[in-house]
Each structure stands twice: as C-alpha cells, then as structure tokens.
Amino acid sequence: MLYEPISVFDMLKIGVGPSSSHTLGPWRAAERFVNELESKGKLEQVGQVKVVLYGSLAKTGVGHGTGIAVQMGLCGYDPVTFDVEQITPAINRIAQEQQIVLVGKKQITFNPATDIQFLFTETLPYHSNGVTFLAALNNGEHIAETYYSIGGGFVKKEGEEVVADASVSLPFPINDADDLLKWCIKTGLSIHEIVYENEQAWRKEEEVRAGILKIWQVMKECVYRGCHTTGILPGGLNVHRRAASLNRKLIGDVAYSNYEEWIAAIQNGGNSFKYILDWVSCFALAVNEENASFGRVVTAPTNGSAGVIPAVLHYYTVFCNDSNAEQNSEQKIIDFLMTASEIGSIFKKESTISAAMGGCQAEIGVSSSMAAAALTEALGGTQKQALMAAEIAMEHHLGMTCDPIGGLVQVPCIERNTMGAIKAITASQLALQSTPDFARVSLDEVIKTMWDTAQDMNFKYKETADGGLAVNVPLSLPEC
Incomplete structure (x- = not known):
C-alpha cells in the first residue's frame, strides 16, 4: 500500500484570510507559476499575464478575495510573512498604475478588471477550484498552466501526479x-x-x-x-x-x-x-x-x-x-x-x-x-x-x-x-x-x-x- 506522508506543517499553515481554498491556494498557485517562469529563464520575456478563474473560485472569488490573492502571488509576496496591513495599499497601487511587477523583478502592464476573468458558468472536471494562468512572451510564445486549489491551502498542478516523497520514510506510515x-x-x-x-x-x-x-x-x-x-x-x-x-x-x-x-x-x-x-x-x-x-x-x-x-x-x-x-x-x-x-x-x-x-x-x-x-x-x-x-x-x-x-x-x-x-x-x-x-x-x-x-x-x-x-x-x- 502507498502511504502519503503529510507533515504537521502541511495541515497547520500560517497564512492570510479569508479562505485557504480561495485565497491561500490561488496565492500559492500564482507564486508557483511565476517562479516556474523565472526558473525556466522566461520571466524577462513575459509581456502579458492573464488569470482565468473557474467554478467555485469564480462564483465566490470576489467575496473570498481570490483576485487579490492571485495578484499578491504574481508579485511574489509570501503569505506567511507579508505585512497584512500592506495588502490593500499594494492592490490599490496595481489597480491605479495598471502595472504589476512579477516576482518583484519584471514589470508588465496589468489591469485587474480585465486581466482577471471570472468564468461563473464553467467548471473544470478535476476540481471546482480551478485557475489558469496565461503568459504571452515577447517572442510570440504562449504559456498556459492550470492549478487546482484542493483545500487547506494545498495546490495541485494539472497533470501533476501526487506521489509519496521517496526521500521521506516515516517510521509509522499512516493512511487511516x-x-x-x-x-x-x-x-x-x-x-x-x-x-x-x-x-x-x-x-x-x-x-x-x-x-x-x-x-x-x-x-x-x-x-x-x-x-x-x-x-x-x-x-x-x-x-x-x-x-x-x-x-x-x-x-x-x-x-x-x-x-x-x-x-x-x-x-x-x-x-x-x-x-x-x-x-x-x-x-x-x-x-x-x-x-x-x-x-x-x-x-x-x-x-x-x-x-x-x-x-x-x-x-x-x-x-x-x-x-x-x-x-x-x-x-x-x-x-x-x-x-x-x-x-x-x-x-x-x-x-x-x-x-x-x-x-x-x-x-x-x-x-x-x-x-x-x-x-x-x-x-x-x-x-x-x-x-x-x-x-x-x-x-x-x-x-x-x-x-x-x-x-x-x-x-x-x-x-x-x-x-x-x-x-x-x-x-x-x-x-x-x-x-x-x-x-x-x-x-x-x-x-x-x-x-x-x-x-x-x-x-x-x-x-x-x-x-x-x-x-x-x-x-x-x-x-x-
């Protein structure tokens, strides 16, 4: 039997409200997206980013601050350490200037009103909490990645197999x-x-x-x-x-x-x-x-x-x-x-x-x-x-x-x-x-x-x- 190792610090996470699924999860997904762009050497080529929210993320996204969360994640801010008193000023600045700085390094034009889309009537098959990030590069390349916020701040990338970490061998493996x-x-x-x-x-x-x-x-x-x-x-x-x-x-x-x-x-x-x-x-x-x-x-x-x-x-x-x-x-x-x-x-x-x-x-x-x-x-x-x-x-x-x-x-x-x-x-x-x-x-x-x-x-x-x-x-x- 395959045992899934889950740490105390997976179940008890320090973060920002109001929702682990609709705020913390999308925040982390946005972080992953821009960090992967940077690790692949493509961050400097990004000319445009759009965010598409599906299902429950769309239906209750405004109330849960999902749009705010993805902007914070795209900026590379850490929900564990970022000063919560600065969230509103940061979001207001993006809206007023219509500019966002990806991972604090790459500035692009970004209008939250049009570049974050809420698809209220569409739900992705894997999970109700789906979000797709679309990046257009200056060389004509387009990158699309979908993530699912599966509860408790956990995030799964589409196509990503959730397998046990081979480097972690628990003395007492537990599934039930x-x-x-x-x-x-x-x-x-x-x-x-x-x-x-x-x-x-x-x-x-x-x-x-x-x-x-x-x-x-x-x-x-x-x-x-x-x-x-x-x-x-x-x-x-x-x-x-x-x-x-x-x-x-x-x-x-x-x-x-x-x-x-x-x-x-x-x-x-x-x-x-x-x-x-x-x-x-x-x-x-x-x-x-x-x-x-x-x-x-x-x-x-x-x-x-x-x-x-x-x-x-x-x-x-x-x-x-x-x-x-x-x-x-x-x-x-x-x-x-x-x-x-x-x-x-x-x-x-x-x-x-x-x-x-x-x-x-x-x-x-x-x-x-x-x-x-x-x-x-x-x-x-x-x-x-x-x-x-x-x-x-x-x-x-x-x-x-x-x-x-x-x-x-x-x-x-x-x-x-x-x-x-x-x-x-x-x-x-x-x-x-x-x-x-x-x-x-x-x-x-x-x-x-x-x-x-x-x-x-x-x-x-x-x-x-x-x-x-x-x-x-x-x-x-x-x-x-």
Whole structure:
C-alpha cells in the first residue's frame, strides 16, 4: 500500500484570510507559476499575464478575495510573512498604475478588471477550484498552466501526479485511523508521540518544536487581536465584529497591555459553565473575524474553520486546570497540535478538507474532529478515546452544507466556528466518559460516510453561494 506522508506543517499553515481554498491556494498557485517562469529563464520575456478563474473560485472569488490573492502571488509576496496591513495599499497601487511587477523583478502592464476573468458558468472536471494562468512572451510564445486549489491551502498542478516523497520514510506510515491505532497499540505510544516520531523524518527535533510553537504564537496573536478590534467586516454585508464587545462584557472595559495579562484576567473572572461557554465562543469569533478581514491566521485545516482549534486549545490552557502550570507548558501545546494535525491528515487522505468538494462538513466538521481528539488526549484520554471523540465530533457535522452569503467567509461561517468548538469539547467529554471498545461507529467509518455524503451533496451547496442561506437572505453587495 502507498502511504502519503503529510507533515504537521502541511495541515497547520500560517497564512492570510479569508479562505485557504480561495485565497491561500490561488496565492500559492500564482507564486508557483511565476517562479516556474523565472526558473525556466522566461520571466524577462513575459509581456502579458492573464488569470482565468473557474467554478467555485469564480462564483465566490470576489467575496473570498481570490483576485487579490492571485495578484499578491504574481508579485511574489509570501503569505506567511507579508505585512497584512500592506495588502490593500499594494492592490490599490496595481489597480491605479495598471502595472504589476512579477516576482518583484519584471514589470508588465496589468489591469485587474480585465486581466482577471471570472468564468461563473464553467467548471473544470478535476476540481471546482480551478485557475489558469496565461503568459504571452515577447517572442510570440504562449504559456498556459492550470492549478487546482484542493483545500487547506494545498495546490495541485494539472497533470501533476501526487506521489509519496521517496526521500521521506516515516517510521509509522499512516493512511487511516486503523493504521494509527495499530501503531499506538503495537508501540504503546500516544498519538502525539507517533506524530512526533514521524515528523522527524522531515526536520530536526528542535525545528519541529520551534515550528509548532510559532504556529501557537500566531494563534494567540490572532485571538488577542480579534478580541480587541472593533468595527465592520469588509465585503459589504455590514457584519459587525462581536468578539471585542463580548470580551468587554466578560471582563470589563479594561486595557490589558499584553496577551499574558489578558489571559490572567480571564482566569480570574470565574469558572461557571456560562462563563466558559462565552469565552470559547469569543475565542472562535475573534479568529474568524480576523480571517474575514484578511488577517493572519493558521489554516487548521482551512481558513474558514481556523477558529475551532485555537478556541478549544484556549479552553484547555485557560480553564482545564486550577493552576494551569502543566497545561500551559510548551510541550502540552505541541502535543495538542500534533494530535490534531494527524486527525486532519487522515481526513485529507481518506476524504476531503475542501468545502468546494464536500461542503462545510469538510471544514468545520474536520476541525471539530481534530480538536476533539487533541483535547481528549490532552485531558488524559486513551488513544481509543481520542479517536472516539474525533468520530463523535464528525458524526454530528455530517451533511453540513457550505452556503456563504455573498461568497464571503462571514455568514454563517464565523458563527459555525463557535459551534464546531463547542461540539469538539462535548465530543471529548462524551469520549472520556465512555468505553471505546463498545463504540458502534469507528472514525474510519464516519470518514467514509462523510465522503459518500460529499459525493451525494448537490453542487450548489459546495461553496458556490448558489444555495441555502446564500440565496434566501436578501442582500445588496457593491460591484467589485
């Protein structure tokens, strides 16, 4: 059997909102296109570039900022490090000057209004998220390359075979939950320990730790920023940010100078069920309001579901122990994110993490499943209980459609992250109080069911804004 190696850093990516499939993926595809032109020595010959968006990328591209993303990618900007405050000025400059500098080296005439085409009625056969880049060279040559954004920021070039990296040999190859459980039973290792051993096939131990802690740092910064930023989200839906006002209601209108002081104030505020529930929702709202504002988030496993894991991880670090000393340790954070990433990778291998392929069950459902398993193991659950929690969380997201109003990752997307986080916590509690040997449904069975459901789901409920709330809620969006 061929095992597909997927790293923690494939599942948990630092990037820019609002969508991993419609923003981060096209951004990366544009980067690949111009970098390949440069590597082939053809960049200096480019006289014109056009971008053609198909299917879901076209239908919801304006709301997801797809046109913005491809321009940023063509410029060679890195979504991990580029200052998000400079995105709007950069895009405005291109539109005003009608010039773009490919990879920061080759300036050409470029009019976003005409050189980025949205083909709303055409979908490429391989995947709904298709984008074609067309380059006309000064010597008369024409180059056309098509890429597919297949979910979670992953990009596949047309005709490119996805094969296992021969240079990576994992000590514990895993394709499904049965494989994972087999290795856990055989070795006695926990899920995160299995993942940790595998991860060292890619990079050194200190690099793994530093990389995961960087991911956690971005999550913390995103939560803190989202809980202290007011205003109306961009895009024309007139959606007001709620995390900041909820934050003030819960701990008062006090200005805390940093994240640590703020978290300490939250911990001192109480531990009632309602208080904790409000904070979990606040954490999730904060992340996805940042995501909707082209903020920096961690794709976990997608941007649309980026708030679930940070919310559940904050629930764990803030509320799950009176002293919080052990829970706040770096190793506990690393273990949590490793377990979560492995569950996400199994969903990607056996089903999908793309809403354009599977509806919102593939985003919020998968993120909830990831968080449930990670929380269960963090709270002392066994490997079987962790997998049971992952199954429970997904079972109660089966069939969830993706119907973003106006194609924006705002309604119902932001609130769905609060629901996914709460379901993850509930699933974990159920699993911790259960005997997994008597469980009637396995994680692999629910993953297969999710894929079957995705196959049967009507196309208009797969991130097209052609069905559900997207067509039943009146709105008037500005022309873009």
